Amino acid sequence: MSLHVHKYGGTSVGTAEKIKGVAKKLVQEKKSTQHDLVVVVSAMSGETNRMTELAKQMQHRPSAKQMDVLLSTGEQVTIALLCMALEELGQEATSYTGGQVKIVTDDAHGKARIEEIQTTNIQADLDNNRIVVVAGFQGVTASGAITTLGRGGSDTTAVALAAALKADECRIYTDVDGVYTTDPRVEPKARRLDRITFEEMLEMASLGSKILQIRSVEFAGKYNVPLRVLSTFVEGEGTLITYEDDEMEKALISGIAFNRDEAKVTLAGVPDMPGVASAILKPISDANIEIDMIVQNIAEDKTTDFTFTVHRNDYEKTMQILQNICAELGAKNVDGDNKIVKVSIVGVGMRSHAGIASQMFTALADEGINIRMISTSEIKISVVVDEKYLELAVRTLHESFGLSGE
Amino acid sequence: MSLHVHKYGGTSVGTAEKIKGVAKKLVQEKKSTQHDLVVVVSAMSGETNRMTELAKQMQHRPSAKQMDVLLSTGEQVTIALLCMALEELGQEATSYTGGQVKIVTDDAHGKARIEEIQTTNIQADLDNNRIVVVAGFQGVTASGAITTLGRGGSDTTAVALAAALKADECRIYTDVDGVYTTDPRVEPKARRLDRITFEEMLEMASLGSKILQIRSVEFAGKYNVPLRVLSTFVEGEGTLITYEDDEMEKALISGIAFNRDEAKVTLAGVPDMPGVASAILKPISDANIEIDMIVQNIAEDKTTDFTFTVHRNDYEKTMQILQNICAELGAKNVDGDNKIVKVSIVGVGMRSHAGIASQMFTALADEGINIRMISTSEIKISVVVDEKYLELAVRTLHESFGLSGE
Numbered sequence: 001m002s003l004h005v006h007k008y009g010g011t012s013v014g015t016a017e018k019i020k021g022v023a024k025k026l027v028q029e030k031k032s033t034q035h036d037l038v039v040v041v042s043a044m045s046g047e048t049n050r051m052t053e054l055a056k057q058m059q060h061r062p063s064a065k066q067m068d069v070l071l072s073t074g075e076q077v078t079i080a081l082l083c084m085a086l087e088e089l090g091q092e093a094t095s096y097t098g099g100q101v102k103i104v105t106d107d108a109h110g111k112a113r114i115e116e117i118q119t120t121n122i123q124a125d126l127d128n129n130r131i132v133v134v135a136g137f138q139g140v141t142a143s144g145a146i147t148t149l150g151r152g153g154s155d156t157t158a159v160a161l162a163a164a165l166k167a168d169e170c171r172i173y174t175d176v177d178g179v180y181t182t183d184p185r186v187e188p189k190a191r192r193l194d195r196i197t198f199e200e201m202l203e204m205a206s207l208g209s210k211i212l213q214i215r216s217v218e219f220a221g222k223y224n225v226p227l228r229v230l231s232t233f234v235e236g237e238g239t240l241i242t243y244e245d246d247e248m249e250k251a252l253i254s255g256i257a258f259n260r261d262e263a264k265v266t267l268a269g270v271p272d273m274p275g276v277a278s279a280i281l282k283p284i285s286d287a288n289i290e291i292d293m294i295v296q297n298i299a300e301d302k303t304t305d306f307t308f309t310v311h312r313n314d315y316e317k318t319m320q321i322l323q324n325i326c327a328e329l330g331a332k333n334v335d336g337d338n339k340i341v342k343v344s345i346v347g348v349g350m351r352s353h354a355g356i357a358s359q360m361f362t363a364l365a366d367e368g369i370n371i372r373m374i375s376t377s378e379i380k381i382s383v384v385v386d387e388k389y390l391e392l393a394v395r396t397l398h399e400s401f402g403l404s405g406e
Numbered sequence: 407m408s409l410h411v412h413k414y415g416g417t418s419v420g421t422a423e424k425i426k427g428v429a430k431k432l433v434q435e436k437k438s439t440q441h442d443l444v445v446v447v448s449a450m451s452g453e454t455n456r457m458t459e460l461a462k463q464m465q466h467r468p469s470a471k472q473m474d475v476l477l478s479t480g481e482q483v484t485i486a487l488l489c490m491a492l493e494e495l496g497q498e499a500t501s502y503t504g505g506q507v508k509i510v511t512d513d514a515h516g517k518a519r520i521e522e523i524q525t526t527n528i529q530a531d532l533d534n535n536r537i538v539v540v541a542g543f544q545g546v547t548a549s550g551a552i553t554t555l556g557r558g559g560s561d562t563t564a565v566a567l568a569a570a571l572k573a574d575e576c577r578i579y580t581d582v583d584g585v586y587t588t589d590p591r592v593e594p595k596a597r598r599l600d601r602i603t604f605e606e607m608l609e610m611a612s613l614g615s616k617i618l619q620i621r622s623v624e625f626a627g628k629y630n631v632p633l634r635v636l637s638t639f640v641e642g643e644g645t646l647i648t649y650e651d652d653e654m655e656k657a658l659i660s661g662i663a664f665n666r667d668e669a670k671v672t673l674a675g676v677p678d679m680p681g682v683a684s685a686i687l688k689p690i691s692d693a694n695i696e697i698d699m700i701v702q703n704i705a706e707d708k709t710t711d712f713t714f715t716v717h718r719n720d721y722e723k724t725m726q727i728l729q730n731i732c733a734e735l736g737a738k739n740v741d742g743d744n745k746i747v748k749v750s751i752v753g754v755g756m757r758s759h760a761g762i763a764s765q766m767f768t769a770l771a772d773e774g775i776n777i778r779m780i781s782t783s784e785i786k787i788s789v790v791v792d793e794k795y796l797e798l799a800v801r802t803l804h805e806s807f808g809l810s811g812e
Contacts, residue, residue, distance in 0.1 A: 016460055016463040016464065019464065020463075020464065051483065054422055054483075054487055055486070055487065055490055057422040057426075058422065058425065058426065058487050058488075058490035058491045058494060059490035059491065059493060059494040060494060062490050063489070063490060063493055066486040066487075066489045066490050066493070066501060067486070069482060069485065069486035069489075069501050069503075070482075070483060070486035070487065072482075073479035073482045073483050076475060076476075076478075076479045076482075077457065077460075077476060077479050079475065080461070080472040080473070080475040080476035081460060081461065081464050081472075081476065082464075083469070083472045083475075084461060084464035084465035084468050084469055084472050085464045085465065087465060087469055087472070088464060088465040088466060095472060095475050097475075097552075099505070100550055100552075144506055146503075146506075
């Protein structure tokens with residue numbers, strides 16, 4: 001018997017009608033495929049905000065431990081309602097909170113990590129032809145405290161359950177019908193991908209594709225759980241996220257990712273001596289500012305220009321810190337720009353093909369787009385360009401790498 | 407160290423402001439009395455209805471098991487919010503769901519009975535000077551399924567915890583400031599009682615005083631937990647429910663209870679032979695109709711008149727059943743009246759005093775009130791009178807037995 005784990009997010013179970021729709025879908029799926037089904041659900045959309053508002057009225061900075069007790073009720077409501085809807089359709093179902101499964105986590109409240117999942121009871125329910133409905137996003141510590149897994153935690157629950165139960169596929173139902181070559185709002189010619197590798201998906205996700213949380217993709221890759229993203233509301237095959245295979249290598253580039261939230265700062269004319277990078281970055285990291293790209297060039301006069309990017313929200317703070325360091329290090333000056341964006345091409349195919357970078361830079365140059373920074377990894381090349389060029393850059397690269405289809 | 411268990415119902419924790427008010431009250435109480443405090447809370451008022459409405463949209467007759475999963479989230483929200491409010495005031499607190507405590511119950515979903523309570527963790531928290539906040543109304547089966555205790559279940563949780571922890575007092579905070587000699591809406595001279603016995607409270611409760619659920623009073627009596635009913639919103643000592651002591655015997659009668667929901671039916675001229683009562687009552691009980699008072703008189707012609715009372719909602723159905731039996735048993739006729747009420751005097755003092763009944767009947771007769779039925783127990787005398795006499799009867803008895811004070 002084949003086992004599938006399905007996950008439905010908050011918008012997919014946002015109303016009584018939608019929950020009944022999910023129940024109908026599941027019963028049909030079970031009838032037509034004979035798959036064993038485990039279903040992971042989120043809180044009804046809006047519930048988490050409602051509860052967070054209540055919490056803020058109680059406590060200036062609500063305790064993470066009690067927030068977990070509070071927020072975990074959201075999914076508990078959904079599992080009960082979905083089981084009722086399934087029973088109404090004549091399908092027997094069992095509900096589980098994270099604690100009832102047990103999904104054992106560490107005690108990092110609000111962002112707990114799964115340590116162990118007990119599957120005996122769920123397996124027994126599946127053997128009795130029941131649909132198993134599990135509350136996403138939540139777990140329990142070894143000593144019995146309720147925890148939550150943080151943003152996108154329901155995806156993580158689904159993938160972790162799929163791994164623990166050795167499921168044949170983990171399906172993430174959401175409000176988009178798959179992973180696209182780029183954001184269709186920027187490039188209307190963007191196409192849905194039938195397949196993408198875990199590595200590519202990680203690069204796409206971390207670059208701003210908000211479909212799946214990075215942790216769940218990492219988890220799926222680690223335990224080799226085939227992951228499929230598809231729409232709750234529209235029929236279709238979605239996008240399968242899996243390991244690289246021969247067919248995939250044919251495509252040089254799978255997609256174009258971009259990030260609008262970046263800002264770029266430069267400390268220019270820093271005397272080039274050992275420890276200078278650390279002297280610059282230490283106070284930034286002490287201020288809890290995360291750094292994305294870093295570029296350093298050595299000039300002929302034995303000084304160096306040190307450039308990096310941060311989240312746009314941290315721009316002012318970063319500039320201030322650098323002003324202080326500037327004097328200390330005897331650097332020339334501090335420069336910054338918060339009107340920049342990052343555009344990246346992602347694809348496992350580039351590993352085995354030379355010339356991808358030059359094709360990218362040429363395509364951008366032909367459109368008169370000035371590249372301000374470059375950073376590369378094995379399956380990704382990112383460039384920083386002026387904000388105003390975002391759409392042009394994305395469309396140009398989409399066309400140049402043949403993603404726009406026929 | 408003295409230990410008090412407090413219970414706050416849905417209206418007492420119905421808004422964010424009210425929860426903060428309860429937190430303030432608890433912190434003051436702890437400071438001024440140095441008591442260890444365990445607090446049992448209900449769901450915020452309105453939440454249970456909201457969730458029941460959702461459930462009805464899912465399933466024609468929502469499964470009791472899933473209703474428990476659903477409804478138990480209500481108290482879980484309250485425990486989290488109350489702990490946050492306590493922490494905001496600098497008071498450390500720990501929250502427990504029923505399952506976390508563990509409050510182990512049988513598996514009668516929707517009306518489960520408590521079988522065992524584990525107190526080790528709670529005791530450890532109290533020893534660390536923390537306030538312990540427990541979700542009322544809920545428990546967990548030995549195999550881990552979530553259960554609820556049914557109507558008034560939070561009172562039962564509080565009393566059961568008080569018994570298990572050997573608390574010095576269990577305080578039920580509600581929207582009335584104590585137990586009264588009778589309903590003040592009927593007799594404005596009604597007085598709050600400082601003390602009442604468990605037995606009297608049971609008779610008052612079952613006769614329509616809706617302050618405390620019968621089960622929690624029984625439980626408190628059984629385990630000798632002193633129970634105090636008092637107002638969340640008004641300062642005062644409330645009413646202590648406890649075992650009989652010398653002082654109490656001075657009062658003959660503690661209160662006047664009444665019930666407007668009764669109807670009376672009579673099967674007249676039934677041949678008086680063995681098994682006749684059972685032949686009459688069996689089909690009534692088979693129809694799930696509950697019987698309250700029963701009176702049977704034997705006439706000189708060897709026939710009997712058999713009279714009993716039922717809830718007014720069951721009146722029509724009962725009359726129909728009796729019409730059928732009437733022919734079978736060869737009885738004369740069926741008679742009924744759904745415009746009657748029951749008025750009772752309750753008091754442990756009547757045990758040791760003759761003449762209470764005659765004083766009651768004389769007082770009513772002096773006002774021209776005709777008594778239609780009489781029923782007595784050790785600490786209670788009930789009469790059935792025409793509905794129109796309710797107020798007059800209650801006030802007359804309240805005055806006659808000296809309950810109206812100076």
